[in-house]
Amino acid sequence: DVKVTQSSRYLVKRTGEKVFLECVQDMDHENMFWYRQDPGLGLRLIYFSYDVKMKEKGDIPEGYSVSREKKERFSLILESASTNQTSMYLCASRGGWGNSPLHFGNGTRLTVT
Amino acid sequence: GENVEQHPSTLSVQEGDSAVIKCTYSDSASNYFPWYKQELGKRPQLIIDIRSNVGEKKDQRIAVTLNKTAKHFSLHITETQPEDSAVYFCAATSGGYQKVTFGIGTKLQVIP
Numbered sequence: 001d002v003k004v005t006q007s008s009r010y011l012v013k014r015t016g017e018k019v020f021l022e023c024v025q026d027m028d029h030e031n032m033f034w035y036r037q038d039p040g041l042g043l044r045l046i047y048f049s050y051d052v053k054m055k056e057k058g059d060i061p062e063g064y065s066v067s068r069e070k071k072e073r074f075s076l077i078l079e080s081a082s083t084n085q086t087s088m089y090l091c092a093s094r095g096g097w098g099n100s101p102l103h104f105g106n107g108t109r110l111t112v113t
Numbered sequence: 114g115e116n117v118e119q120h121p122s123t124l125s126v127q128e129g130d131s132a133v134i135k136c137t138y139s140d141s142a143s144n145y146f147p148w149y150k151q152e153l154g155k156r157p158q159l160i161i162d163i164r165s166n167v168g169e170k171k172d173q174r175i176a177v178t179l180n181k182t183a184k185h186f187s188l189h190i191t192e193t194q195p196e197d198s199a200v201y202f203c204a205a206t207s208g209g210y211q212k213v214t215f216g217i218g219t220k221l222q223v224i225p
Contacts, residue, residue: 045215050210056212
């Protein structure tokens, strides 16, 4: 069974801090994704990666960056955290290409104060 | 880019009744349409999916239909049970990098 692990379940950071959210998958999947989930807005794509060192912007990339130095690990970086980035962050991976489902991690609830 | 609209945003049904959730998409090149169920406090998990060359797919009490001409697809749950209560998301996959775009979700409540 695919396992996608997010390093923190809950995180509290201060405004202006640099924040790293880590995600690791154990199934050698090529594709990895970062979404944020907010009530009434569903799941919105921040960034995704289709290969090591390759990345594509999603629908709401502003204020975020990503890093994928190894195939199994995909990091989301908040360069300078702001209160409007308080949210649930979900990482997902996908093997193969488009006709395959996403496998999600348990999420990281980030609060920026 | 792709835009996925989902409705209703909330749905209450009596146990044993059917539930229908509808989604529309904008990119005619979209070719894969999964549905995810997210129980309270848990991760979204795939419950059923359909590919663009298929019009309907069924798995026990769950079925999905796809109308490519109208660019809409629907989730049907029959004989609903309390454990069906959750948030359901539709999604569409499109573009050269096969980006996955989600609807806003439907909160389904099954009343015993």
